[in-house]
Amino acid sequence: MDFTSGYRDPLLAFTEAMSQWYRCYKDARASGKICGESVMQLPVDGASPNWILHLLSCATAPPAAKTRLVHAEFDPSDFMLDGADNMVMLSDSSGLPLGLDVLPGDWAGSLGGGEAAGGDGKRVMSTAQRILGLLCRSMEAPMGGGLPRRPQTLTVIDKKLHRLLSHRKKSLSVLKVALCPEAVGGWVPVGIDPESGALCPRVFNMRWPPTYYCRACKKHSFPSQLKPCAGCKAVLFCAACCPGDTLPQVGPDSGNQHCCQRLSLCMTLGEQIARLPFPYATETTAEDFEMEYFLFRNQLTSGYWVHWSLLIRSPHFQIHSGRGQARNLWLSDHSEPYGPLREEANLLLRHRPHNSPSLTSPLVCWSEYFSWRGLSLTSPVSVLLSSTLSIYYIITSLVPQDFPEVNILKKQSLKIHIIESYREFHTLMSFWELSVLLPHVTFELSFIGERLPQESDEQQLSLQKKSGSVSLVNPAVGSDQKAEKRRIRIKIYKRAYHMLQGPKPDLVIGFRPAIPLRDSWLSTLPRLQSLRVPAYFCELSDLSCESSQQVMSSATGGALSPPTLNPFLCPLRICGGDNLLPWYSNAFIFHLIYKPLAISSNAGDQQQPTNQRVPTAQQNPPPAPVKMTRKERKRAARNHKPK
Incomplete structure (x- = not known):
C-alpha cells in the first residue's frame, strides 16, 4: 500500500x-x-x-x-x-x-x-x-x-x-x-x-491548514465531508466511497484487512514519534498542524526557512569567494542560513564547544545535543539541523553497529554521497556542524540527483571558516590563505546516481528517497549493490521503509534492515493528504542489505575461478593417472584393437 x-x-x-x-x-x-x-x-x-x-x-x-x-x-x-x-x-x-x-x-x-x-x-x-x-x-x-x-x-x-x-x-x-x-x-x-x-x-500572513482528500476518488473536503476508515482510523474516504461505519467498499484498499491492521500499528507509532523534548512539539505534531502559521508566528520567513514555506521564496544571493568575484544565482540565500535565529546562528557558525562529543559515547538524542551545544529547547533550529544530525547519528551509532568491519570511527576522512536530496542541497551551511561534531574528520560531501539545478552540475564548493565566520566559497575563483585549514568540500552532480563515475565513497545517504515511487531506483540500487558500501536512507514513516523492500528485492535480490526510529527526526508533522498517518522528515532510518556474493559449497568462502578452486569433501578430485611402461602400453593397445 x-x-x-x-x-x-x-x-x-x-x-x-x-x-x-x-x-x-x-x-x-x-x-x-x-x-x-x-x-x-x-x-x-x-x-x-x-x-x-x-x-x-x-x-x-x-x-x-x-x-x-x-x-x-x-x-x-x-x-x-x-x-x-x-x-x-x-x-x-x-x-x-x-x-x-x-x-x-x-x-x-x-x-x-x-x-x-x-x-x-x-x-x-x-x-x-x-x-x-x-x-x-x-x-x-x-x-x-x-x-x-x-x-x-x-x-x-x-x-x-x-x-x-x-x-x-x-x-x-x-x-x-x-x-x-x-x-x-x-x-x-x-x-x-x-x-x-x-x-x-496587519502584517501579511496567508494561512493554509492541512487539506485532506478521499483516498479513492481524490475529492477534497470542501465538496464532501471526509471520515477515516473504521478499521485503521488512518485512511480518509468520502461518504460515497465509505458509507456508514463499514470498511471502504470502493477504492484500491477495499476489503484489505491486512492493510488496516498494518496501518493501525503505524498510527500507534505516532505517539512514540511525538515524544520530543521541545515545548512547541505539542503544536507541531498535531494532526491539524499549520506549517504557515507556525513559520509566521515565529517570524521564520527568511534564510533556509523559505524551503519549508509556500509563500516566501529566497532572493538571489552572492556566493562569497576569496576575491569576492564569484556570483552563482542557482543557490538559495546562504548569507543568513538560520534567518531570524541570530543567537543560534552565532553559536553554530562562530563558536565551537571546548569538548567534542566522545566517539565511544556519542550524542543520541536532541536533548543531549542541545545541552552540549548550549541551545535552548524552545528554539526551532532543530528543523534545520535534522539532516545534519542524522548523518552524525549514522556515522557514530549505526555504521559501527551494522558494518563493524568498516571501522568508520577510525577514519580521518570521509567521502559521503548524498543522493536525491533536494532540500539538503539548498541548506549547505547547516552541514558545517559535522566539522564541529567530528573535528578529526575531513568531509567531502557529494550531492547527486536528477532534480538538482542544471547550472550546479560539476560545481565544486567549500565550506570554510575565516575571521571567525563560516562562508560558502568557490575554490575555482581563488582560495584565501587566511581561512582556517578545516573545511568541508562539496561536489555537485546533476544526474542519476547510476550514471556517476568516480571514486568509491565511504558512505551513501539519502533523505526522503521515495524508492517505490521513482523508476530511477531500479538502476540506482544495482549500482549500490556493485559498490557494496554502507547505504542508509531516512524516510518519512516506517510504512515507506517497508514499501521500499519490494523494490530492493526485485532490483537486486537484496533486502532492507528493519527501520530504526531516528532520534534526530524533524519535529514538524507533514500533512498526509488522503490519510492521517504520522509523517515526519527523517523519521526512520534503514540501510541496504546486499545480496551475498556467490559462494561455493564450502560455506563462508567466496566463489573462486574454476582454475583456482579448492576441492572439498563433497567434490573429490579425480585420481591421478598411473604411469605405464612401454610394454604395458603395447599390450593395452592390442586389447582395444577391433577384431
Whole structure:
C-alpha cells in the first residue's frame, strides 16, 4: 500500500486544491446550483466575521515560483485559468483562502464613463454577478476547509472593485453581508478595531491548514465531508466511497484487512514519534498542524526557512569567494542560513564547544545535543539541523553497529554521497556542524540527483571558516590563505546516481528517497549493490521503509534492515493528504542489505575461478593417472584393437 502524499511538494498540493475547488465552482455556476437563498441561514463565521476580497494578477508567475512548480512536475494547464489576467480571491481576516475566480483582462475598462456610478454595461453586471457568486460558493464550501459559514462584513482591497460593489449593496444585504465603507488598497489582511470600528491593516500572513482528500476518488473536503476508515482510523474516504461505519467498499484498499491492521500499528507509532523534548512539539505534531502559521508566528520567513514555506521564496544571493568575484544565482540565500535565529546562528557558525562529543559515547538524542551545544529547547533550529544530525547519528551509532568491519570511527576522512536530496542541497551551511561534531574528520560531501539545478552540475564548493565566520566559497575563483585549514568540500552532480563515475565513497545517504515511487531506483540500487558500501536512507514513516523492500528485492535480490526510529527526526508533522498517518522528515532510518556474493559449497568462502578452486569433501578430485611402461602400453593397445 503506497502513499505518495507525504512526498509531494506542499506548493503542488496547494495548487491542486485550488484547482479542484475552482473546477467545482465552475460546474456549480454552469448548472445554476449557486443560490443566495441557501446561504442566508448559515451561521456567522465566529473566528473571522470579516472576509476580504483580493485582486491578484496571474498574467506572469514569479521566476522562483515557476522553477518550483516545474520541479514539482505541475502542469499549469491543469489549473484551468482560461488565460485570464486577473484573479479575485476571498480570504478571512487571518489569511485563510476561501475561494477564487478569474476576471477578464478588460474588466476594469468596461466600467468606462459609468465607473463613478458603478457602471451599467453588461460586462459590469457580469463582473458583479461573478463576485457575488464567488461569495456564495465560498460560504457553502470554503476552500480552506471547515463548515459552511458566512461573514458579517466584506472588505475589498481594490478601489475599483469596491466602487463596483458599493452600488450592489442591496444584493449583499440579501446575503446578510455588509460592505466596509472603504477599500484598503494592497494585498494586506486586515482586522477591525473593536473600539473604533476602523480597519486595522496587519502584517501579511496567508494561512493554509492541512487539506485532506478521499483516498479513492481524490475529492477534497470542501465538496464532501471526509471520515477515516473504521478499521485503521488512518485512511480518509468520502461518504460515497465509505458509507456508514463499514470498511471502504470502493477504492484500491477495499476489503484489505491486512492493510488496516498494518496501518493501525503505524498510527500507534505516532505517539512514540511525538515524544520530543521541545515545548512547541505539542503544536507541531498535531494532526491539524499549520506549517504557515507556525513559520509566521515565529517570524521564520527568511534564510533556509523559505524551503519549508509556500509563500516566501529566497532572493538571489552572492556566493562569497576569496576575491569576492564569484556570483552563482542557482543557490538559495546562504548569507543568513538560520534567518531570524541570530543567537543560534552565532553559536553554530562562530563558536565551537571546548569538548567534542566522545566517539565511544556519542550524542543520541536532541536533548543531549542541545545541552552540549548550549541551545535552548524552545528554539526551532532543530528543523534545520535534522539532516545534519542524522548523518552524525549514522556515522557514530549505526555504521559501527551494522558494518563493524568498516571501522568508520577510525577514519580521518570521509567521502559521503548524498543522493536525491533536494532540500539538503539548498541548506549547505547547516552541514558545517559535522566539522564541529567530528573535528578529526575531513568531509567531502557529494550531492547527486536528477532534480538538482542544471547550472550546479560539476560545481565544486567549500565550506570554510575565516575571521571567525563560516562562508560558502568557490575554490575555482581563488582560495584565501587566511581561512582556517578545516573545511568541508562539496561536489555537485546533476544526474542519476547510476550514471556517476568516480571514486568509491565511504558512505551513501539519502533523505526522503521515495524508492517505490521513482523508476530511477531500479538502476540506482544495482549500482549500490556493485559498490557494496554502507547505504542508509531516512524516510518519512516506517510504512515507506517497508514499501521500499519490494523494490530492493526485485532490483537486486537484496533486502532492507528493519527501520530504526531516528532520534534526530524533524519535529514538524507533514500533512498526509488522503490519510492521517504520522509523517515526519527523517523519521526512520534503514540501510541496504546486499545480496551475498556467490559462494561455493564450502560455506563462508567466496566463489573462486574454476582454475583456482579448492576441492572439498563433497567434490573429490579425480585420481591421478598411473604411469605405464612401454610394454604395458603395447599390450593395452592390442586389447582395444577391433577384431
